[in-house]
Amino acid sequence: MLLEAGEFRADRWRHLGDDEALADGETVTVSHARWLRERAALIGRNAALGLRLPNDVSPVTLGEDIHRFALIVLNFPRFTDGRAYSQARLLRGRLGYRGSLRAAGNVLRDQLLFMRRCGFDAFEVGERAVAENWLAAFDEVDVFFQPAEDQLPWVLRQRRAVA
Amino acid sequence: MGQSGPVRLVTGNRLRDGVPVYYAGPGRWSPAIADARLLAEDAAAAALAAVEADPLPRPVVAPYLIDAEIKSDRIRPASLRERIRAFGPTV
Amino acid sequence: MYRYDAYDQRFLEERVAQYRDQVRRRLAGQLSEEEFKPLRLMNGLYLQLHAYMLRVAIPYGTLAPEQMRMLAHVARRYDRGWGHFTTRTNCQFNWIKLEETPDILADLATVQLHAIQTSGNSFRNTTADPWAGAAADEIEDPRPYCEIIRQWSTLHPEFSFLPRKFKIAVSAAKAADRAAVKVHDIGLYIVRNEAGEVGFEVLVGGGLGRTPVIGATLRDFLPKRHLLSYLEAILRVYNQHGRRDNLYKSRIKILVQHLGIARMREAVEAEWAAMDNAALALSDETIADFARHFAPPDLPPAAEADAAFEAVLAGNKQFARWVEHNTARHKVPGHAIVTLSLKPYGRPPGDCTAEQMDLVADLADEYSQGEIRLTHEQNIVLPHVRRSDLWALWHRLEPAGLGTSNIGLVTDIIACPGLDYCSLATARSIPIAERLSRHLAAREDEIGELKIKISGCINACGHHHVGHIGILGVDKNGEEFYQITLGGSADQDAALGAIIGPAVSSAEVTNAIDQLIEVYLSQRAAGERFNDTYRRIGAAPFKAALYAARPAREPAYAA
Numbered sequence: 103m104l105l106e107a108g109e110f111r112a113d114r115w116r117h118l119g120d121d122e123a124l125a126d127g128e129t130v131t132v133s134h135a136r137w138l139r140e141r142a143a144l145i146g147r148n149a150a151l152g153l154r155l156p157n158d159v160s161p162v163t164l165g166e167d168i169h170r171f172a173l174i175v176l177n178f179p180r181f182t183d184g185r186a187y188s189q190a191r192l193l194r195g196r197l198g199y200r201g202s203l204r205a206a207g208n209v210l211r212d213q214l215l216f217m218r219r220c221g222f223d224a225f226e227v228g229e230r231a232v233a234e235n236w237l238a239a240f241d242e243v244d245v246f247f248q249p250a251e252d253q254l255p256w257v258l259r260q261r262r263a264v265a
Numbered sequence: 266m267g268q269s270g271p272v273r274l275v276t277g278n279r280l281r282d283g284v285p286v287y288y289a290g291p292g293r294w295s296p297a298i299a300d301a302r303l304l305a306e307d308a309a310a311a312a313l314a315a316v317e318a319d320p321l322p323r324p325v326v327a328p329y330l331i332d333a334e335i336k337s338d339r340i341r342p343a344s345l346r347e348r349i350r351a352f353g354p355t356v
Numbered sequence: 357m358y359r360y361d362a363y364d365q366r367f368l369e370e371r372v373a374q375y376r377d378q379v380r381r382r383l384a385g386q387l388s389e390e391e392f393k394p395l396r397l398m399n400g401l402y403l404q405l406h407a408y409m410l411r412v413a414i415p416y417g418t419l420a421p422e423q424m425r426m427l428a429h430v431a432r433r434y435d436r437g438w439g440h441f442t443t444r445t446n447c448q449f450n451w452i453k454l455e456e457t458p459d460i461l462a463d464l465a466t467v468q469l470h471a472i473q474t475s476g477n478s479f480r481n482t483t484a485d486p487w488a489g490a491a492a493d494e495i496e497d498p499r500p501y502c503e504i505i506r507q508w509s510t511l512h513p514e515f516s517f518l519p520r521k522f523k524i525a526v527s528a529a530k531a532a533d534r535a536a537v538k539v540h541d542i543g544l545y546i547v548r549n550e551a552g553e554v555g556f557e558v559l560v561g562g563g564l565g566r567t568p569v570i571g572a573t574l575r576d577f578l579p580k581r582h583l584l585s586y587l588e589a590i591l592r593v594y595n596q597h598g599r600r601d602n603l604y605k606s607r608i609k610i611l612v613q614h615l616g617i618a619r620m621r622e623a624v625e626a627e628w629a630a631m632d633n634a635a636l637a638l639s640d641e642t643i644a645d646f647a648r649h650f651a652p653p654d655l656p657p658a659a660e661a662d663a664a665f666e667a668v669l670a671g672n673k674q675f676a677r678w679v680e681h682n683t684a685r686h687k688v689p690g691h692a693i694v695t696l697s698l699k700p701y702g703r704p705p706g707d708c709t710a711e712q713m714d715l716v717a718d719l720a721d722e723y724s725q726g727e728i729r730l731t732h733e734q735n736i737v738l739p740h741v742r743r744s745d746l747w748a749l750w751h752r753l754e755p756a757g758l759g760t761s762n763i764g765l766v767t768d769i770i771a772c773p774g775l776d777y778c779s780l781a782t783a784r785s786i787p788i789a790e791r792l793s794r795h796l797a798a799r800e801d802e803i804g805e806l807k808i809k810i811s812g813c814i815n816a817c818g819h820h821h822v823g824h825i826g827i828l829g830v831d832k833n834g835e836e837f838y839q840i841t842l843g844g845s846a847d848q849d850a851a852l853g854a855i856i857g858p859a860v861s862s863a864e865v866t867n868a869i870d871q872l873i874e875v876y877l878s879q880r881a882a883g884e885r886f887n888d889t890y891r892r893i894g895a896a897p898f899k900a901a902l903y904a905a906r907p908a909r910e911p912a913y914a915a
Contacts, residue, residue, distance in 0.1 A: 181394070354786075
């Protein structure tokens with residue numbers, strides 16, 4: 103299940119295993135390894151493509167190819183492993199990625215706001231998210247002390263603007 | 266009591282206030298080590314498994330087993346760390 | 357000092373409400389301990405041996421009197437009437453209940469105090485020189501930069517789940533480093549370049565703990581404007597490449613050792629060049645806004661020495677001794693930087709009762725322009741005292757147990773709470789400190805400057821690696837043993853102590869320290885402090901004294 107655009111919805115993407123056949127027109131994500139192996143074939147397809155990027159691969163290595171992906175899925179193997187926050191910021195800020203950026207893995211309520219600030223716009227969650235109203239997490243803090251990828255003002259700039 | 270020799274206990278810290286507590290029987294935890302249920306090895310492992318399987322919220326955080334011995338009719342944890350937990354700071 | 361504005365206060369209140377809900381969900385069973393633990397650590401709450409421990413942040417060691425009074429209130433209302441000041445200039449309370457922590461944080465928030473990020477794998481307290489704004493040898497007050505860093509690093513969305521904790525220290529007096537800059541993950545010296553511009557020398561990869569390292573220079577000169585962008589570049593490299601597979605190898609110092617400083621520098625400079633560093637650029641106006649909060653108080657210069665004061669000194673040896681050891685020259689003539697010792701003989705180092713806290717608050721109001729500082733050696737500083745007030749001030753200290761005249765002396769011991777309190781500890785540290793302090797009190801002046809630092813485990817919260825004599829508690833077959841190091845130093849000549857030999861038993865520690873001191877006293881040249889002698893004669897004479905004649909139990913000197 104996804105938390106996306108302020109609501110809970112089903113995941114319409116299929117996450118293709120490395121050995122699974124790829125049907126025409128299917129909306130799939132592929133692993134980074136498969137992307138490297140089958141890049142030419144995958145580019146030629148006439149369907150939206152997504153990439154699952156491991157959290158120890160720099161998005162910078164993808165170069166201009168990032169714009170071929172309608173979806174990039176980043177991974178939090180444990181919620182304490184924060185590498186994907188940097189990956190997200192590099193994708194959004196440095197590389198200008200405009201597609202959907204999804205947080206997957208050990209995604210918990212109390213990290214959602216950090217994730218959104220870093221540029222994630224979709225979050226893979228379980229049933230708990232509905233029962234515990236995880237949407238409320240986005241509204242808990244609205245004062246930010248540093249710029250991120252969410253275009254929200256940060257306090258040092260807000261002070262100067264007001265003064 | 267009245268035995269002597271090594272025994273096992275289950276201990277943890279109470280969730281709401283962090284006080285060290287000792288498993289005193291099903292659903293019972295006491296801050297006084299004198300109330301601790303003394304367990305032989307298998308029973309100890311089973312008791313620990315049982316409290317870890319309790320539904321949330323569990324009243325005790327991260328329970329574990331410790332060794333203790335009976336000395337002069339009193340329960341005395343084997344390690345200095347557990348004695349300090351049971352009886353307080355030495356300073 | 358920094359005063360919160362509406363943004364700061366709103367943030368703090370939102371944060372308290374957020375935490376209150378996290379505690380509610382924990383107590384209701386919606387959050388497991390595994391999920392809750394990083395959240396409570398982000399609010400400085402540890403689960404220790406006897407209770408929860410709350411670590412209140414004292415940003416860059418600066419406190420206002422109303423804040424000190426609030427610490428006293430917390431001690432009384434929620435704890436057992438005392439608190440503990442740490443080597444990172446924070447305040448710890450040891451007998452805290454989880455269920456009361458939302459109220460404690462709400463109370464603290466009324467005076468701009470909090471416990472945000474005093475634990476967890478993110479930025480910790482950015483510390484500074486306790487003499488900031490008062491010492492003549494500083495280029496500028498470092499605290500505006502500490503406050504800028506504090507704000508930027510607060511709930512930073514990219515860096516809240518780093519491989520490990522991250523500690524930054526700032527000093528503006530590189531030649532007299534009172535902030536231990538060289539043993540921090542990032543160390544910053546405020547320096548002047550050849551063109552006369554003020555900026556930062558940036559050091560990286562220093563740290564204590566299991567693998568102590570002295571930091572290396574990443575950049576000789578960083579313009580002020582780029583402070584935050586450059587820090588962000590360093591953190592992004594660390595967040596991506598720091599090890600996450602091994603808890604003991606996950607600090608940035610390990611990454612720097614692995615890459616070497618040259619490759620680390622390449623990586624940071626490349627990241628910095630690629631980033632939009634205008635986004636984080638600090639304008640002169642912004643820096644001036646922060647600096648205004650730290651404007652020096654209006655202190656009318658007075659005579660540095662006058663006949664009346666000299667007469668008082670001559671007439672009271674105890675007062676003269678206190679002035680000699682516990683006061684230092686202020687940049688404004690006729691004033692002094694006063695250190696209040698939290699090291700009474702035979703008592704736990706760094707502990708402070710609620711009554712003492714209230715008194716310090718009053719004394720700061722009356723004698724120190726309302727300013728209080730904490731040091732990384734667990735003492736309190738009143739930075740702006742008129743020399744003509746020293747006599748009156750001193751009289752207030754003695755009855756409160758704050759008048760010990762031992763700053764920098766052998767009884768000014770630094771010790772972590774150790775196994776008496778801390779669930780990470782291997783051995784006790786406080787009883788060792790108390791025993792040594794009582795034993796050596798009578799010989800303080802004879803011995804002179806000698807910094808003993810004691811840690812109860814390898815995490816080195818007692819900073820033993822940088823003690824002139826360092827003592828590390830270890831476990832040998834379930835017994836407490838103590839490993840001794842010599843020659844460490846936390847100042848501008850930062851050095852890591854060298855292990856002198858096998859650990860000694862708890863009962864042998866006092867005698868071992870006696871033997872080491874005896875070697876020093878018998879070998880020192882005129883004016884040499886302990887480390888001077890050690891550096892000149894080397895470890896061999898000390899090792900010989902300690903280990904060659906092990907069976908001997910009597911002291912080496914005549915009783």
